[in-house]
Amino acid sequence: MIYADNAATSFPKAPGVADAMRDYLDRIGASPGRSAHRLSIEAARIVFEARETLAALLGMDDSSRMIFTPGATFGINAALLGLLRHGDEVIASSMEHNAVMRPLRHLEGERGVRVRVAQTDGSGLVDPRQLGDLVTDRTRLVAVMHASNVTGTVQPVAEVSREIGPVPLLIDGAQSIGSLPVDLSRLGPCLYAFSGHKGLLGPPGIGGLCIGEGIDLEPLVRGGTGSRSEREEQPDFLPDLHEAGTPNAVGIAGLLAATRYVTERSVMSIREHELALFSRLADGLRGIPGVTLFGTADPERQLATASITIDGLSPSDAAHILDREHAILVRPGLHCAPSAHRTIGTFPAGTIRISLGPFNTADDVESILEAVADLAQNQTPPG
Numbered sequence: 001m002i003y004a005d006n007a008a009t010s011f012p013k014a015p016g017v018a019d020a021m022r023d024y025l026d027r028i029g030a031s032p033g034r035s036a037h038r039l040s041i042e043a044a045r046i047v048f049e050a051r052e053t054l055a056a057l058l059g060m061d062d063s064s065r066m067i068f069t070p071g072a073t074f075g076i077n078a079a080l081l082g083l084l085r086h087g088d089e090v091i092a093s094s095m096e097h098n099a100v101m102r103p104l105r106h107l108e109g110e111r112g113v114r115v116r117v118a119q120t121d122g123s124g125l126v127d128p129r130q131l132g133d134l135v136t137d138r139t140r141l142v143a144v145m146h147a148s149n150v151t152g153t154v155q156p157v158a159e160v161s162r163e164i165g166p167v168p169l170l171i172d173g174a175q176s177i178g179s180l181p182v183d184l185s186r187l188g189p190c191l192y193a194f195s196g197h198k199g200l201l202g203p204p205g206i207g208g209l210c211i212g213e214g215i216d217l218e219p220l221v222r223g224g225t226g227s228r229s230e231r232e233e234q235p236d237f238l239p240d241l242h243e244a245g246t247p248n249a250v251g252i253a254g255l256l257a258a259t260r261y262v263t264e265r266s267v268m269s270i271r272e273h274e275l276a277l278f279s280r281l282a283d284g285l286r287g288i289p290g291v292t293l294f295g296t297a298d299p300e301r302q303l304a305t306a307s308i309t310i311d312g313l314s315p316s317d318a319a320h321i322l323d324r325e326h327a328i329l330v331r332p333g334l335h336c337a338p339s340a341h342r343t344i345g346t347f348p349a350g351t352i353r354i355s356l357g358p359f360n361t362a363d364d365v366e367s368i369l370e371a372v373a374d375l376a377q378n379q380t381p382p383g
Contacts, residue, residue: 152305
């Protein structure tokens with residue numbers, strides 16, 4: 001079996017992730033920050049180390065501004081609903097995932113937030129100057145997906161940050177963390193939401209939101225934090241302000257193990273490995289008659305994610321054949337990003353997405369190319 005659906009969730013997970021989660025459940029089990037006994041203290045230590053390790057990976061000086069969430073979607077909602085008020089304006093790229101677009105459309109209807117969509121080029125690449133020119137006195141936020149989950153296109157977020165000036169930038173980092181170097185200290189005011197189960201190679205159900213200096217958000221959820229228990233008002237300090245309820249400590253334990261693995265292997269090493277695989281994959285796909293590859297022509301502006309169509313074969317049929325006849329696992333369809341598919345011209349059928357990860361090999365790529373070439377030549381839907 002060749003797993004090529006890493007943009008949905010990574011598989012296999014990093015070495016040590018399952019062991020760390022099992023150890024937490026078998027040996028610790030206590031709730032961090034809710035008691036003073038040894039097991040609770042040990043649980044709190046794991047949460048603290050995970051926060052520090054992630055902050056270091058992302059170039060953050062203050063780890064308290066790294067908030068644990070159930071995933072990138074929750075973090076994005078916390079940012080949007082916590083920041084935007086009636087009459088505010090948001091500029092979003094046309095490549096955004098529904099994790100951004102759905103809460104924005106909700107705020108458009110419920111709070112009168114004005115949503116402006118900046119069209120990218122046909123490869124899904126934003127123009128930083130265009131975004132800067134769109135900023136007005138009403139603009140409260142600019143939202144850009146760091147790397148597209150559809151085409152793998154990597155956006156120039158540093159240039160975007162410079163062009164929009166003091167306006168905060170919301171970065172959807174679900175696809176970029178662990179796969180691209182990220183240094184938030186080099187950006188202007190920003191919010192960075194991420195998942196733990198994709199490029200970080202950790203478990204599902206855990207992620208985070210990094211809140212830049214000078215940005216204040218209303219909490220999305222309020223409740224127990226283990227701190228200031230004598231008060232019935234939510235604590236006003238970070239991270240407690242945004243971490244109500246018992247944390248997913250077993251998920252955080254797994255995320256800590258995954259982040260340590262990514263840090264030790266190094267993001268640049270992972271990037272070089274994936275870039276080499278993608279370069280061969282892209283070159284091979286472009287040489288197959290009847291196959292169209294979407295995204296940029298520059299591997300340096302790409303993740304190891306390829307979106308393709310095959311003439312005469314629907315994406316769903318192609319994915320079914322790849323699975324049943326070639327044991328290659330990919331994802332067809334719209335990938336929860338209809339705006340992105342409208343941008344690249346593949347709506348409503350979508351594409352076949354081949355997303356490689358750090359554990360894929362050159363042999364995997366050759367097998368994928370042989371299978372796609374076979375599909376393109378035969379073009380026979382499954383019976």
